[in-house]
Amino acid sequence: MKRGSYIFASVVAAAILTAGCNSGAKAASTGDGSGAPQSAQKAAGSPGAVKYVSGTEPSNSTATATLLDPTLNNMPAATLTVPEGWKTQGMMMTSPCTTLPVAVFRSYSPDGLMQMRAEPAMGWAWTTEQKMATVRGCLPLQKPVTAAQFLDAYIGMIQGGVHVVGAIELPQDQHQALAQRIAQLNQMEAQSPVMAGITNSGDMSAVRIETVNGSFVIEERLRATVMCQLNNNPGFQHGGTCFAQVDQLMAPKGRLDGLMRTMDSQHLPRAKASDQWFQAMMQQRQRQWDEFGRKLRALEQQESEMLAQQAQQFSQRMASDHAAYMQQQESEYQSERTNFNAQMNAKSTAASDWVDYALDRQTVAVGGTTAKISSAYSQTWSNGSQWYQTNDPNANPNGVLPGNWTLATQVHGNGQPK
Numbered sequence: 001m002k003r004g005s006y007i008f009a010s011v012v013a014a015a016i017l018t019a020g021c022n023s024g025a026k027a028a029s030t031g032d033g034s035g036a037p038q039s040a041q042k043a044a045g046s047p048g049a050v051k052y053v054s055g056t057e058p059s060n061s062t063a064t065a066t067l068l069d070p071t072l073n074n075m076p077a078a079t080l081t082v083p084e085g086w087k088t089q090g091m092m093m094t095s096p097c098t099t100l101p102v103a104v105f106r107s108y109s110p111d112g113l114m115q116m117r118a119e120p121a122m123g124w125a126w127t128t129e130q131k132m133a134t135v136r137g138c139l140p141l142q143k144p145v146t147a148a149q150f151l152d153a154y155i156g157m158i159q160g161g162v163h164v165v166g167a168i169e170l171p172q173d174q175h176q177a178l179a180q181r182i183a184q185l186n187q188m189e190a191q192s193p194v195m196a197g198i199t200n201s202g203d204m205s206a207v208r209i210e211t212v213n214g215s216f217v218i219e220e221r222l223r224a225t226v227m228c229q230l231n232n233n234p235g236f237q238h239g240g241t242c243f244a245q246v247d248q249l250m251a252p253k254g255r256l257d258g259l260m261r262t263m264d265s266q267h268l269p270r271a272k273a274s275d276q277w278f279q280a281m282m283q284q285r286q287r288q289w290d291e292f293g294r295k296l297r298a299l300e301q302q303e304s305e306m307l308a309q310q311a312q313q314f315s316q317r318m319a320s321d322h323a324a325y326m327q328q329q330e331s332e333y334q335s336e337r338t339n340f341n342a343q344m345n346a347k348s349t350a351a352s353d354w355v356d357y358a359l360d361r362q363t364v365a366v367g368g369t370t371a372k373i374s375s376a377y378s379q380t381w382s383n384g385s386q387w388y389q390t391n392d393p394n395a396n397p398n399g400v401l402p403g404n405w406t407l408a409t410q411v412h413g414n415g416q417p418k
Helices: 003-015 147-155 172-190 256-265 275-312 321-358
Strands: 062-069 075-083 087-093 102-108 115-118 122-127 163-169 198-213 216-231 239-252 270-273 361-366 369-374 379-382 387-390 409-411
Touching: 062 102, 075 087, 075 102, 075 275, 087 321, 102 321, 147 198, 147 216, 147 239, 163 216, 172 198, 216 256, 239 256, 270 275, 321 361, 361 379, 369 387
Parallel strands: 062 087
Antiparallel strands: 062 075, 075 270, 087 102, 102 115, 115 239, 122 239, 163 198, 198 216, 216 239, 361 369, 361 409, 379 387
16 A cells, blocks of 8 residues: 555544544533633623523434535445434535545534534644645644644634633543544554654543524533644654544533533434445545556656757757747646636535535625624624624614624635625
Protein backbone atom coordinates (compact mmCIF):
# COMPACT_ATOMS: atom_id res chain seq x y z
CA MET A 1 0.00 0.00 0.00
CA LYS A 2 1.26 3.46 -0.81
CA ARG A 3 2.47 5.65 2.04
CA GLY A 4 -0.30 8.27 1.65
CA SER A 5 -2.95 5.55 1.50
CA TYR A 6 -1.52 3.84 4.59
CA ILE A 7 -1.67 7.05 6.61
CA PHE A 8 -5.23 7.68 5.56
CA ALA A 9 -6.40 4.11 6.20
CA SER A 10 -4.86 3.95 9.67
CA VAL A 11 -6.55 7.14 10.76
CA VAL A 12 -9.91 6.35 9.20
CA ALA A 13 -10.04 2.90 10.76
CA ALA A 14 -10.20 4.40 14.26
CA ALA A 15 -11.74 7.84 13.80
CA ILE A 16 -14.16 7.76 10.85
CA LEU A 17 -17.25 8.78 12.86
CA THR A 18 -16.47 11.20 15.67
CA ALA A 19 -20.20 11.63 16.28
CA GLY A 20 -20.32 8.06 17.59
CA CYS A 21 -18.16 8.75 20.66
CA ASN A 22 -20.74 8.64 23.47
CA SER A 23 -20.85 6.92 26.81
CA GLY A 24 -23.13 5.05 29.16
CA ALA A 25 -22.64 7.22 32.25
CA LYS A 26 -24.68 10.19 33.44
CA ALA A 27 -23.54 13.67 32.53
CA ALA A 28 -23.05 16.22 35.30
CA SER A 29 -23.22 20.01 35.02
CA THR A 30 -21.49 22.51 37.23
CA GLY A 31 -24.51 24.79 36.95
CA ASP A 32 -22.67 27.66 38.65
CA GLY A 33 -20.49 28.87 35.79
CA SER A 34 -17.21 27.59 37.22
CA GLY A 35 -14.67 26.45 34.68
CA ALA A 36 -16.18 28.33 31.75
CA PRO A 37 -13.72 30.17 29.48
CA GLN A 38 -14.08 33.82 30.44
CA SER A 39 -13.25 35.13 26.98
CA ALA A 40 -16.20 33.19 25.53
CA GLN A 41 -18.87 34.77 27.71
CA LYS A 42 -21.34 37.10 25.98
CA ALA A 43 -24.38 38.95 27.19
CA ALA A 44 -27.74 37.69 25.96
CA GLY A 45 -30.82 39.91 26.05
CA SER A 46 -33.37 38.96 28.69
CA PRO A 47 -36.38 37.31 27.01
CA GLY A 48 -38.78 38.25 29.85
CA ALA A 49 -41.43 35.84 31.06
CA VAL A 50 -41.33 32.48 29.25
CA LYS A 51 -44.10 29.91 28.93
CA TYR A 52 -42.84 26.55 27.71
CA VAL A 53 -44.76 24.15 25.53
CA SER A 54 -45.33 20.87 27.34
CA GLY A 55 -43.48 17.83 26.09
CA THR A 56 -42.18 14.43 27.17
CA GLU A 57 -38.63 13.29 27.79
CA PRO A 58 -36.98 11.28 24.98
CA SER A 59 -38.21 7.71 24.67
CA ASN A 60 -36.04 4.87 25.94
CA SER A 61 -36.88 3.05 22.71
CA THR A 62 -34.59 3.72 19.76
CA ALA A 63 -34.71 3.71 15.97
CA THR A 64 -32.10 4.01 13.24
CA ALA A 65 -31.64 6.56 10.48
CA THR A 66 -29.46 6.13 7.40
CA LEU A 67 -26.84 8.71 6.39
CA LEU A 68 -25.89 8.88 2.71
CA ASP A 69 -22.62 9.86 1.02
CA PRO A 70 -23.32 12.35 -1.81
CA THR A 71 -19.80 11.83 -3.21
CA LEU A 72 -20.61 8.14 -3.86
CA ASN A 73 -23.96 8.57 -5.64
CA ASN A 74 -25.81 8.86 -2.31
CA MET A 75 -24.63 5.44 -1.21
CA PRO A 76 -25.87 4.41 2.28
CA ALA A 77 -22.82 5.14 4.43
CA ALA A 78 -23.76 4.81 8.09
CA THR A 79 -26.63 4.16 10.48
CA LEU A 80 -27.39 6.57 13.30
CA THR A 81 -29.26 5.35 16.39
CA VAL A 82 -31.66 7.98 17.77
CA PRO A 83 -34.68 8.01 20.13
CA GLU A 84 -37.76 6.44 18.60
CA GLY A 85 -39.95 8.95 16.80
CA TRP A 86 -37.16 11.48 16.20
CA LYS A 87 -36.59 12.76 12.66
CA THR A 88 -33.08 12.95 11.21
CA GLN A 89 -31.47 14.80 8.31
CA GLY A 90 -27.78 14.48 7.45
CA MET A 91 -25.01 13.01 5.36
CA MET A 92 -21.37 11.96 5.40
CA MET A 93 -19.16 14.94 4.60
CA THR A 94 -15.44 15.61 4.15
CA SER A 95 -14.73 19.23 5.03
CA PRO A 96 -11.94 21.37 3.53
CA CYS A 97 -8.51 20.77 5.13
CA THR A 98 -9.62 17.32 6.41
CA THR A 99 -9.33 13.84 4.93
CA LEU A 100 -11.89 12.08 7.12
CA PRO A 101 -15.59 11.94 6.23
CA VAL A 102 -17.69 12.54 9.35
CA ALA A 103 -21.40 12.37 10.12
CA VAL A 104 -23.08 15.79 9.77
CA PHE A 105 -26.69 15.67 10.92
CA ARG A 106 -29.65 17.22 12.72
CA SER A 107 -32.05 14.99 14.69
CA TYR A 108 -35.06 16.37 16.55
CA SER A 109 -37.97 15.24 18.74
CA PRO A 110 -41.58 15.06 17.47
CA ASP A 111 -42.49 18.30 19.30
CA GLY A 112 -39.40 20.01 17.87
CA LEU A 113 -38.22 21.17 21.32
CA MET A 114 -35.22 18.85 21.63
CA GLN A 115 -32.42 18.40 19.12
CA MET A 116 -29.02 16.87 18.67
CA ARG A 117 -26.68 18.08 15.96
CA ALA A 118 -23.22 17.31 14.64
CA GLU A 119 -21.51 20.15 12.79
CA PRO A 120 -19.05 19.75 9.88
CA ALA A 121 -15.46 19.06 10.95
CA MET A 122 -12.87 21.84 10.86
CA GLY A 123 -9.19 21.21 10.19
CA TRP A 124 -5.79 22.89 10.16
CA ALA A 125 -2.16 21.97 9.34
CA TRP A 126 1.31 23.40 9.91
CA THR A 127 5.06 22.74 9.66
CA THR A 128 7.87 23.91 11.94
CA GLU A 129 10.41 24.54 9.17
CA GLN A 130 8.34 27.06 7.25
CA LYS A 131 5.04 28.85 7.64
CA MET A 132 2.49 27.22 5.40
CA ALA A 133 0.31 29.40 3.22
CA THR A 134 -3.28 29.50 4.39
CA VAL A 135 -5.29 26.96 2.39
CA ARG A 136 -8.90 27.82 1.61
CA GLY A 137 -11.11 26.18 4.23
CA CYS A 138 -8.29 25.60 6.77
CA LEU A 139 -8.34 27.28 10.16
CA PRO A 140 -5.43 29.75 10.70
CA LEU A 141 -3.84 27.70 13.50
CA GLN A 142 -0.18 26.66 13.68
CA LYS A 143 -0.29 24.24 16.63
CA PRO A 144 -2.52 21.79 18.49
CA VAL A 145 -5.19 23.22 20.80
CA THR A 146 -7.23 21.65 23.57
CA ALA A 147 -10.91 20.91 23.15
CA ALA A 148 -11.71 23.59 25.76
CA GLN A 149 -9.69 26.17 23.82
CA PHE A 150 -11.47 25.21 20.62
CA LEU A 151 -14.89 25.55 22.29
CA ASP A 152 -13.87 28.98 23.62
CA ALA A 153 -13.22 30.18 20.06
CA TYR A 154 -16.29 28.40 18.68
CA ILE A 155 -18.63 30.08 21.18
CA GLY A 156 -17.18 33.44 20.21
CA MET A 157 -18.50 32.94 16.66
CA ILE A 158 -22.12 32.17 17.64
CA GLN A 159 -24.49 34.89 16.47
CA GLY A 160 -27.30 36.39 18.52
CA GLY A 161 -25.81 36.43 22.04
CA VAL A 162 -24.72 33.55 24.27
CA HIS A 163 -24.72 33.08 28.04
CA VAL A 164 -22.00 30.65 29.18
CA VAL A 165 -23.34 28.82 32.25
CA GLY A 166 -20.26 26.70 32.92
CA ALA A 167 -18.19 23.67 32.02
CA ILE A 168 -19.82 20.24 31.91
CA GLU A 169 -17.89 17.27 33.27
CA LEU A 170 -18.20 14.52 30.68
CA PRO A 171 -18.56 10.89 31.84
CA GLN A 172 -15.25 9.10 32.21
CA ASP A 173 -16.11 6.39 29.69
CA GLN A 174 -16.35 9.03 26.96
CA HIS A 175 -12.74 10.07 27.70
CA GLN A 176 -11.73 6.42 27.97
CA ALA A 177 -13.26 5.56 24.59
CA LEU A 178 -11.33 8.40 22.93
CA ALA A 179 -8.10 7.41 24.73
CA GLN A 180 -8.54 3.83 23.54
CA ARG A 181 -8.94 4.96 19.92
CA ILE A 182 -5.77 7.09 20.19
CA ALA A 183 -3.83 4.20 21.78
CA GLN A 184 -4.88 1.86 18.96
CA LEU A 185 -3.71 4.39 16.36
CA ASN A 186 -0.32 4.88 18.03
CA GLN A 187 0.18 1.13 18.50
CA MET A 188 -0.63 0.43 14.84
CA GLU A 189 1.62 3.19 13.52
CA ALA A 190 4.54 2.25 15.82
CA GLN A 191 4.79 -1.06 13.94
CA SER A 192 5.65 0.70 10.67
CA PRO A 193 9.09 2.27 10.06
CA VAL A 194 7.44 4.94 7.91
CA MET A 195 4.88 5.85 10.58
CA ALA A 196 7.10 5.38 13.64
CA GLY A 197 7.70 9.12 14.05
CA ILE A 198 3.99 9.97 13.93
CA THR A 199 2.02 10.31 17.16
CA ASN A 200 -1.70 10.87 17.64
CA SER A 201 -3.52 12.71 20.42
CA GLY A 202 -7.14 13.45 21.27
CA ASP A 203 -9.13 15.59 23.67
CA MET A 204 -12.78 16.17 24.59
CA SER A 205 -14.52 18.98 26.45
CA ALA A 206 -18.07 20.26 26.94
CA VAL A 207 -19.77 23.43 28.12
CA ARG A 208 -23.34 24.44 28.97
CA ILE A 209 -24.67 27.59 27.29
CA GLU A 210 -28.01 29.38 27.02
CA THR A 211 -29.39 31.13 23.94
CA VAL A 212 -32.70 32.82 23.16
CA ASN A 213 -35.02 31.58 20.40
CA GLY A 214 -38.04 33.86 20.26
CA SER A 215 -39.64 33.60 23.70
CA PHE A 216 -37.72 30.43 24.63
CA VAL A 217 -34.51 30.15 26.60
CA ILE A 218 -32.66 27.19 25.05
CA GLU A 219 -30.07 25.20 27.01
CA GLU A 220 -27.32 23.53 25.02
CA ARG A 221 -24.46 21.18 25.67
CA LEU A 222 -21.64 21.91 23.25
CA ARG A 223 -19.11 19.07 23.11
CA ALA A 224 -15.91 19.30 21.09
CA THR A 225 -13.64 16.43 20.03
CA VAL A 226 -10.16 17.39 18.82
CA MET A 227 -7.78 14.86 17.22
CA CYS A 228 -4.23 15.70 16.10
CA GLN A 229 -1.42 13.86 14.31
CA LEU A 230 2.15 15.11 14.87
CA ASN A 231 4.99 14.19 12.51
CA ASN A 232 8.50 13.91 14.01
CA ASN A 233 9.90 11.54 11.38
CA PRO A 234 13.59 12.17 10.60
CA GLY A 235 14.05 13.46 7.09
CA PHE A 236 10.62 15.03 6.93
CA GLN A 237 9.44 18.50 7.80
CA HIS A 238 8.11 18.38 11.34
CA GLY A 239 4.55 19.57 11.85
CA GLY A 240 1.08 18.20 12.16
CA THR A 241 -2.57 18.15 11.25
CA CYS A 242 -5.65 18.47 13.47
CA PHE A 243 -9.39 18.38 13.07
CA ALA A 244 -12.23 19.19 15.45
CA GLN A 245 -15.95 18.48 15.43
CA VAL A 246 -18.62 20.02 17.66
CA ASP A 247 -21.88 18.27 18.52
CA GLN A 248 -24.84 19.79 20.35
CA LEU A 249 -27.70 18.71 22.59
CA MET A 250 -30.49 21.33 22.76
CA ALA A 251 -33.59 21.55 24.98
CA PRO A 252 -35.80 24.19 26.63
CA LYS A 253 -34.38 25.46 29.91
CA GLY A 254 -34.77 22.93 32.70
CA ARG A 255 -34.86 19.88 30.41
CA LEU A 256 -31.26 19.60 29.20
CA ASP A 257 -30.11 17.40 32.09
CA GLY A 258 -32.83 14.83 31.37
CA LEU A 259 -31.89 14.85 27.69
CA MET A 260 -28.18 14.35 28.52
CA ARG A 261 -29.00 11.43 30.85
CA THR A 262 -31.11 9.73 28.19
CA MET A 263 -28.57 10.20 25.40
CA ASP A 264 -25.47 9.27 27.41
CA SER A 265 -27.03 6.28 29.17
CA GLN A 266 -27.97 4.75 25.80
CA HIS A 267 -24.77 5.78 23.97
CA LEU A 268 -26.73 8.00 21.55
CA PRO A 269 -26.22 8.79 18.82
CA ARG A 270 -24.55 5.48 17.98
CA ALA A 271 -23.04 5.86 14.53
CA LYS A 272 -21.87 2.77 12.65
CA ALA A 273 -20.26 2.90 9.22
CA SER A 274 -21.26 0.39 6.57
CA ASP A 275 -18.52 -2.05 5.53
CA GLN A 276 -19.58 -1.67 1.89
CA TRP A 277 -19.36 2.13 2.13
CA PHE A 278 -15.98 1.97 3.86
CA GLN A 279 -14.55 -0.20 1.09
CA ALA A 280 -16.04 2.05 -1.61
CA MET A 281 -14.72 5.17 0.12
CA MET A 282 -11.22 3.67 0.43
CA GLN A 283 -11.28 2.67 -3.24
CA GLN A 284 -12.35 6.19 -4.15
CA ARG A 285 -9.46 7.65 -2.14
CA GLN A 286 -7.05 5.17 -3.78
CA ARG A 287 -8.24 6.23 -7.24
CA GLN A 288 -7.73 9.86 -6.27
CA TRP A 289 -4.17 9.10 -5.10
CA ASP A 290 -3.48 7.13 -8.30
CA GLU A 291 -4.85 9.94 -10.46
CA PHE A 292 -2.78 12.49 -8.56
CA GLY A 293 0.35 10.35 -9.07
CA ARG A 294 -0.41 9.92 -12.76
CA LYS A 295 -0.78 13.65 -13.27
CA LEU A 296 2.38 14.31 -11.28
CA ARG A 297 4.40 11.84 -13.40
CA ALA A 298 2.96 13.31 -16.59
CA LEU A 299 3.88 16.79 -15.41
CA GLU A 300 7.44 15.68 -14.60
CA GLN A 301 7.76 14.08 -18.04
CA GLN A 302 6.36 17.19 -19.70
CA GLU A 303 8.78 19.42 -17.81
CA SER A 304 11.70 17.15 -18.74
CA GLU A 305 10.79 17.27 -22.42
CA MET A 306 10.27 21.01 -22.23
CA LEU A 307 13.72 21.52 -20.70
CA ALA A 308 15.32 19.45 -23.47
CA GLN A 309 13.47 21.45 -26.07
CA GLN A 310 14.50 24.70 -24.42
CA ALA A 311 18.14 23.68 -24.58
CA GLN A 312 17.86 22.99 -28.33
CA GLN A 313 15.86 26.06 -29.22
CA PHE A 314 17.34 28.65 -26.89
CA SER A 315 18.57 30.86 -29.69
CA GLN A 316 15.21 30.69 -31.47
CA ARG A 317 13.27 31.76 -28.37
CA MET A 318 15.55 34.78 -28.13
CA ALA A 319 14.00 35.97 -31.39
CA SER A 320 10.94 38.16 -31.68
CA ASP A 321 8.47 35.26 -31.80
CA HIS A 322 9.37 34.31 -28.19
CA ALA A 323 6.99 36.90 -26.76
CA ALA A 324 4.09 35.57 -28.85
CA TYR A 325 4.86 31.99 -27.82
CA MET A 326 4.90 32.84 -24.12
CA GLN A 327 1.67 34.80 -24.45
CA GLN A 328 0.01 31.75 -25.98
CA GLN A 329 1.28 29.52 -23.15
CA GLU A 330 -0.01 31.95 -20.53
CA SER A 331 -3.40 32.16 -22.25
CA GLU A 332 -3.78 28.36 -22.29
CA TYR A 333 -2.73 28.13 -18.64
CA GLN A 334 -5.17 30.82 -17.54
CA SER A 335 -7.99 29.14 -19.50
CA GLU A 336 -7.36 25.77 -17.84
CA ARG A 337 -7.11 27.40 -14.41
CA THR A 338 -10.35 29.36 -14.93
CA ASN A 339 -12.22 26.20 -15.95
CA PHE A 340 -10.89 24.28 -12.94
CA ASN A 341 -11.79 27.07 -10.49
CA ALA A 342 -15.29 27.29 -11.95
CA GLN A 343 -15.83 23.53 -11.51
CA MET A 344 -14.56 23.55 -7.91
CA ASN A 345 -16.63 26.62 -7.04
CA ALA A 346 -19.78 24.97 -8.41
CA LYS A 347 -19.16 21.84 -6.30
CA SER A 348 -18.42 23.92 -3.19
CA THR A 349 -21.58 26.01 -3.70
CA ALA A 350 -23.85 22.96 -4.08
CA ALA A 351 -22.34 21.17 -1.06
CA SER A 352 -22.58 24.25 1.18
CA ASP A 353 -26.23 24.83 0.20
CA TRP A 354 -27.01 21.15 1.00
CA VAL A 355 -25.45 21.46 4.45
CA ASP A 356 -27.49 24.62 5.16
CA TYR A 357 -30.67 22.78 4.12
CA ALA A 358 -29.83 19.69 6.21
CA LEU A 359 -29.16 21.82 9.30
CA ASP A 360 -32.29 23.96 8.80
CA ARG A 361 -30.42 27.22 8.35
CA GLN A 362 -29.62 29.88 5.76
CA THR A 363 -26.55 32.00 5.00
CA VAL A 364 -26.98 35.76 4.76
CA ALA A 365 -24.60 38.63 3.97
CA VAL A 366 -24.68 42.14 5.40
CA GLY A 367 -21.99 44.77 5.63
CA GLY A 368 -19.40 42.57 3.93
CA THR A 369 -19.78 39.70 6.42
CA THR A 370 -21.77 36.45 6.34
CA ALA A 371 -23.66 34.61 9.07
CA LYS A 372 -25.47 31.29 9.53
CA ILE A 373 -29.02 31.81 10.88
CA SER A 374 -32.41 30.08 11.05
CA SER A 375 -34.11 29.39 7.72
CA ALA A 376 -37.58 29.74 9.21
CA TYR A 377 -37.83 33.41 8.22
CA SER A 378 -37.85 35.15 4.82
CA GLN A 379 -36.34 38.48 5.96
CA THR A 380 -33.35 39.14 8.21
CA TRP A 381 -32.17 42.55 9.50
CA SER A 382 -28.96 43.37 11.38
CA ASN A 383 -27.76 46.38 13.37
CA GLY A 384 -24.19 45.08 13.50
CA SER A 385 -24.56 43.17 16.78
CA GLN A 386 -28.13 41.80 16.78
CA TRP A 387 -30.43 40.02 14.36
CA TYR A 388 -34.13 40.60 13.69
CA GLN A 389 -35.97 37.94 11.63
CA THR A 390 -39.52 38.11 10.28
CA ASN A 391 -41.79 36.70 7.59
CA ASP A 392 -43.59 40.05 7.16
CA PRO A 393 -42.31 41.63 3.90
CA ASN A 394 -43.43 45.09 5.10
CA ALA A 395 -41.69 44.93 8.48
CA ASN A 396 -38.84 47.40 9.12
CA PRO A 397 -37.17 47.61 12.55
CA ASN A 398 -35.70 51.07 11.81
CA GLY A 399 -37.44 53.60 14.01
CA VAL A 400 -39.03 50.81 16.07
CA LEU A 401 -35.99 49.12 17.59
CA PRO A 402 -32.80 50.91 18.73
CA GLY A 403 -29.96 51.25 16.23
CA ASN A 404 -29.61 51.37 12.47
CA TRP A 405 -30.88 48.18 10.80
CA THR A 406 -29.82 46.86 7.41
CA LEU A 407 -31.68 44.21 5.42
CA ALA A 408 -29.43 41.18 4.88
CA THR A 409 -29.10 39.40 1.53
CA GLN A 410 -29.40 35.62 1.30
CA VAL A 411 -26.30 34.01 -0.29
CA HIS A 412 -25.04 30.49 -0.93
CA GLY A 413 -23.71 28.50 2.03
CA ASN A 414 -20.09 29.24 1.02
CA GLY A 415 -20.77 32.99 0.84
CA GLN A 416 -21.07 33.18 -2.95
CA PRO A 417 -23.86 35.50 -4.23
CA LYS A 418 -27.05 33.85 -5.46
